[in-house]
Amino acid sequence: TDLKSQIALVQDSAKAKIAELEARPAVATSMSAPAPVRDGAMGLGREALLEEIAAWDVDVLPDGRGLPEGTGNAFDGEELFADKCAACHGDFAEGVDNWPVLAGGFDTLADEDPVKTVGSYWPHLSTVYDYVYRSMPFGEAGTLTPDETYAIVAYILFSNDLIDDEFELSHENLGAFKMPNKDGFVVDDRPEAEYAAWSVEPCMSNCKEEVTVTMRSVFLVNTPPEGGSESVMNPASVEGLPSFSSAGASFIPEAQAKPEAVVEVAAAAVEEPADEGAELIKAGEKVFKKCKACHEVGNGAKNKSGPQLNALIGRTMGSVEGFKYSNVFQAAADEGRIWDEASLTEFLAKPKSYMKGTRMSFSGLKKEGDQVAIIAYLNSFLGE
Amino acid sequence: QTADPLITDVQDWASITGAGVDETPYGMPIEYESHVVRRNVEWLTASPISSINFTPIHALEGTITPQGCAFERHHSGAIELRKEDYRLMINGLVDKPLVFTYADLERFPRENHVYFCECAANTGMEWAGAQLNGVQFTHGMIHNMEYTGVPLRALLNEAGLGAAGDLKDKWVYVEGADASSNGRSIPMEKALDDVLVAFKANGEALRMEHGYPVRLVVPGWEGNMWVKWIRRIEVSDTPTESREETSKYTDVLEDGTARKWTWVMDAKSVITSPSPQMPITHGKGPLVISGLAWSGHGQITRVDVSRDGGITWETARLGKQGDTKALTRFYLDVDWDGAPMLLQARAMDETGYVQPTKDQLRETRGENSVYHNNCIQTWYVNAEGIAENVEVS
Numbered sequence: 001t002d003l004k005s006q007i008a009l010v011q012d013s014a015k016a017k018i019a020e021l022e023a024r025p026a027v028a029t030s031m032s033a034p035a036p037v038r039d040g041a042m043g044l045g046r047e048a049l050l051e052e053i054a055a056w057d058v059d060v061l062p063d064g065r066g067l068p069e070g071t072g073n074a075f076d077g078e079e080l081f082a083d084k085c086a087a088c089h090g091d092f093a094e095g096v097d098n099w100p101v102l103a104g105g106f107d108t109l110a111d112e113d114p115v116k117t118v119g120s121y122w123p124h125l126s127t128v129y130d131y132v133y134r135s136m137p138f139g140e141a142g143t144l145t146p147d148e149t150y151a152i153v154a155y156i157l158f159s160n161d162l163i164d165d166e167f168e169l170s171h172e173n174l175g176a177f178k179m180p181n182k183d184g185f186v187v188d189d190r191p192e193a194e195y196a197a198w199s200v201e202p203c204m205s206n207c208k209e210e211v212t213v214t215m216r217s218v219f220l221v222n223t224p225p226e227g228g229s230e231s232v233m234n235p236a237s238v239e240g241l242p243s244f245s246s247a248g249a250s251f252i253p254e255a256q257a258k259p260e261a262v263v264e265v266a267a268a269a270v271e272e273p274a275d276e277g278a279e280l281i282k283a284g285e286k287v288f289k290k291c292k293a294c295h296e297v298g299n300g301a302k303n304k305s306g307p308q309l310n311a312l313i314g315r316t317m318g319s320v321e322g323f324k325y326s327n328v329f330q331a332a333a334d335e336g337r338i339w340d341e342a343s344l345t346e347f348l349a350k351p352k353s354y355m356k357g358t359r360m361s362f363s364g365l366k367k368e369g370d371q372v373a374i375i376a377y378l379n380s381f382l383g384e
Numbered sequence: 385q386t387a388d389p390l391i392t393d394v395q396d397w398a399s400i401t402g403a404g405v406d407e408t409p410y411g412m413p414i415e416y417e418s419h420v421v422r423r424n425v426e427w428l429t430a431s432p433i434s435s436i437n438f439t440p441i442h443a444l445e446g447t448i449t450p451q452g453c454a455f456e457r458h459h460s461g462a463i464e465l466r467k468e469d470y471r472l473m474i475n476g477l478v479d480k481p482l483v484f485t486y487a488d489l490e491r492f493p494r495e496n497h498v499y500f501c502e503c504a505a506n507t508g509m510e511w512a513g514a515q516l517n518g519v520q521f522t523h524g525m526i527h528n529m530e531y532t533g534v535p536l537r538a539l540l541n542e543a544g545l546g547a548a549g550d551l552k553d554k555w556v557y558v559e560g561a562d563a564s565s566n567g568r569s570i571p572m573e574k575a576l577d578d579v580l581v582a583f584k585a586n587g588e589a590l591r592m593e594h595g596y597p598v599r600l601v602v603p604g605w606e607g608n609m610w611v612k613w614i615r616r617i618e619v620s621d622t623p624t625e626s627r628e629e630t631s632k633y634t635d636v637l638e639d640g641t642a643r644k645w646t647w648v649m650d651a652k653s654v655i656t657s658p659s660p661q662m663p664i665t666h667g668k669g670p671l672v673i674s675g676l677a678w679s680g681h682g683q684i685t686r687v688d689v690s691r692d693g694g695i696t697w698e699t700a701r702l703g704k705q706g707d708t709k710a711l712t713r714f715y716l717d718v719d720w721d722g723a724p725m726l727l728q729a730r731a732m733d734e735t736g737y738v739q740p741t742k743d744q745l746r747e748t749r750g751e752n753s754v755y756h757n758n759c760i761q762t763w764y765v766n767a768e769g770i771a772e773n774v775e776v777s
Binding site: 231 | 419434473482484521538615645648660688696736738
């Protein structure tokens with residue numbers, strides 16, 4: 001047999017194979033066999049101790065169950081809030097940058113851009129206590145006492161004009177406190193409101209007469225090889241784009257010369273730090289995790305709720321452009337005080353004693369050696 | 385046509401030897417694929433520690449998402465928690481409150497399932513119209529992995545649910561070990577159905593950013609409920625109404641009221657290529673249109689594709705049928721004539737539900753719902769093959 005008929009034979013058998021496969025009934029599901037469950041217990045794990053349950057089971061229910069004993073008012077809460085929360089949420093709970101706004105926004109929920117705050121949106125006060133006590137302050141979760149939490153929650157209510165500053169919030173009255181938007185929620189009604197209407201055999205042809213582009217993407221996005229993305233406004237308008245009908249696109253724009261293919265450049269290898277002190281720098285990087293919620297350091301570091309920390313040692317205190325410092329740091333800048341290892345070590349051990357009035361909410365590095373490590377780490381960015 | 389030197393000349397790689405087996409004990413993708421990475425959008429959030437990034441779904445194929453490029457969402461950053469330091473507590477309305485170690489979990493009978501995990505905010509920016517130009521950014525808050533884990537019902541059974549009485553109106557509250565702890569309430573019916581306490585994904589240990597050593601898998605339901613670093617499960621007679629299920633992950637409707645407990649992710653699909661990050665570079669002729677479809681209600685049964693903005697639809701070929709609450713790959717293999725296209729995909733699931741248009745969603749819900757946008761997406765592809773995120777009449 002010649003080559004041609006050989007190929008034909010192979011093709012025929014391939015066709016037969018495809019037909020055979022197509023004739024097979026489709027496998028309905030690819031279920032994994034369920035794991036067996038015994039009638040009784042398997043005897044795994046151990047009984048949880050009451051003190052262990054007490055340590056972890058701190059969630060608070062809408063009716064107030066789970067609240068620890070305690071009390072606080074907005075008058076005390078104001079100072080605590082300024083100290084521990086204002087760096088992100090603002091002195092009056094108005095929110096800084098992209099951090100959440102906690103106050104105001106009443107009667108905006110039906111507007112174009114609703115302002116969803118604790119006052120305007122949250123249905124239960126228990127949620128505020130639960131979240132603040134458990135997850136705040138950001139970067140120092142779980143450090144507030146019950147009394148401090150009651151005071152901060154009271155201050156948030158006060159910022160929303162929901163109580164006066166003498167109102168004593170406590171485990172006895174928190175569960176009964178009625179939030180303004182308590183009745184603003186309905187349980188998921190998609191099955192009734194949407195599923196029935198949308199579960200119909202869809203149209204396949206002549207579904208519309210004509211289609212035009214009504215909006216183009218607001219942002220064009222660059223995706224640089226080092227990661228992340230950069231979005232820029234898209235200047236293009238919908239004018240001049242073809243319209244579509246069942247006859248096809250209204251016109252075929254003339255093909256333009258193809259742009260030169262963009263060559264993806266592999267990111268340059270990251271330079272390893274010098275051996276000497278590398279361990280200490282690494283340790284410092286770990287300690288720096290405590291600071292990362294508010295501070296950036298390194299190439300392209302920006303101010304966040306704290307100033308960027310590039311080339312910190314040798315820098316004038318309170319001198320980063322564009323950062324809104326507290327009065328004590330502005331004074332230090334005016335005096336021309338310089339960050340050196342001694343001052344930074346002292347500051348990091350107890351920020352609020354060294355810089356009375358700083359807005360930095362961090363309570364300090366407790367472990368000896370952490371300051372040395374973090375300074376070594378920060379010093380690795382002296383050139384930035 | 386002249387002879388191709390890549391064929392006629394002996395190339396270095398065909399002559400000099402390559403890397404030895406001891407050079408890369410655990411490998412990364414080859415450097416030529418280094419652009420296929422998770423990416424974030426800096427201005428979306430106040431801090432990358434409480435933020436989200438996006439899976440490069442435009443550059444992936446098949447259905448399984450590699451862990452290393454699967455989107456991350458943290459509320460207080462990804463934590464390093466050793467297996468030896470891991471504890472899981474079950475308490476509340478149980479016969480005997482228990483503490484499990486990681487080693488304990490490994491002794492329960494296991495199951496393997498492929499499931500998608502989609503953030504409720506995926507495509508959320510599109511409520512305000514066509515926003516970011518890239519399917520990674522419009523639809524990349526999703527991943528799909530094969531999980532190995534223990535059914536939650538087995539752990540509840542171990543602690544005993546006699547104390548809970550009638551299970552009909554009972555809940556489990558789940559929380560993580562990280563600083564945010566990210567608590568959510570799950571109705572008992574779901575907890576006893578298909579929820580997994582998982583410790584492996586795609587055959588390997590969970591990566592740190594996906595909750596190492598143990599995370600919750602809540603099939604078909606919004607990603608926020610898939611608590612990472614899960615440390616406590618409490619059986620309760622009421623939902624906790626935590627921050628993540630009241631102030632967040634609720635959907636404001638046009639009249640200012642909001643839907644709560646919108647857990648299920650409805651059927652959705654999107655074309656991943658061609659798309660803004662994947663232009664057609666080969667000109668006219670054979671073209672593979674490739675995309676993903678999924679439904680939190682079960683299997684995807686059909687995907688239709690339109691090339692003219694919804695005037696005419698063609699039924700696409702499903703790459704593989706049968707996975708429930710998992711990504712399904714679809715293809716439409718066409719001959720492109722070089723004319724501009726308005727590409728759309730429309731998914732249907734086993735309940736008969738048809739993926740809605742943007743107009744249908746806005747008519748029903750208004751434009752203020754941040755979450756659960758499962759609209760039909762449109763790419764305008766011009767004669768050069770460049771694709772752009774657009775909205776159509």
